[in-house]
Amino acid sequence: MLFLKTENIGRFGKKAAAFDLLHQTVNAYNQDIGITSIFNPIDVYTNLEIDPEIATSTVNDVVFYLQTLKAPIQRNQGDAVVKQGATIFNQINCASCHKSELKTGYSPIKALSNKTFAPYTDLLLHDMGSGLDDGYTEGSAKTYEWRTPPLWGIGLSEDAQGGNYFLMHDGRANSIESAILMHGGEANNSKTGYQNLSQSDREALLKFIKSL
Known part of the structure; x- marks a missing residue:
């Protein structure tokens, strides 16, 4: 098979x-x-x-x-700045791809069957622009298309990687902000929305993402 x-x-x-x-x-x-x-x-x-x-x-x-x-549990959920960041996350439309809620279908494993969970992804391919087109493909995906990576656990990844971030499909981004600024294609408007935020709103958004 x-x-x-x-x-x-x-x-x-x-x-x-x-x-x-x-x-x-x-x-x-x-x-x-x-x-x-x-x-x-x-x-x-x-x-x-x-x-x-x-x-x-x-x-x-x-x-x-x-x-x-076990899925990672969000930290600091009651923090006012984290809540502010969550609002901004939705306002600049990050959630159009990094969806905060999905539901499983039937599974013979009862604990996994028909469960709502928060992976912050739609698990779909998207055009991410020429900046992330490295000529690599699998199956029918285009070279500039990448699956939305789940954001859950992203705030823990730094500690799991020797105190450093290695984000995006090839680890080229060394911070969450640099990863955001590499977005293009379908995500370009959200990147522009981030660039237009005040410094305090940027910090709130980043704190929210790090809480996931």
Whole structure:
């Protein structure tokens, strides 16, 4: 069973090329570390089909682990400046792509079934402009299209990365503000809205984002 020729709507990966966590996990094993599975037995080095190098049960265990990871909880939700930043986030239309609320469909895992959650993404591809067009693509995504990354946990990522931010699809942005200013294409109006904010409003917006 190969995933290579599927034409499902993707939600995972920088280019939304994977349609579920099994697909994403199999791709990571195969493309990132060169391990074949029953789902994708093609060796990335020789392009030949070889025997699976990892048990299907192990792949399924990893998928279950990823599915059931606890979502990060927003910090400082009652802080007045954080609340102000949330209002500004909506006013300059960041929420048109970084949606604050999504709902899961049915899942055989009861804890995941029909749950409302706050990932701050729409999990869709968007034109991000020429500045983020690096000539790379997957599937049918254009070189300038990128999936909206979830913002939940972004305020914790600095501590998880040695005290530094490495944002955007290739880690080129070293701060949340620099990431905002790299937005183009469909997000250009929101970037302009940010640039037109007062310094105090910018700080409030950044504090809100860091609280996620």
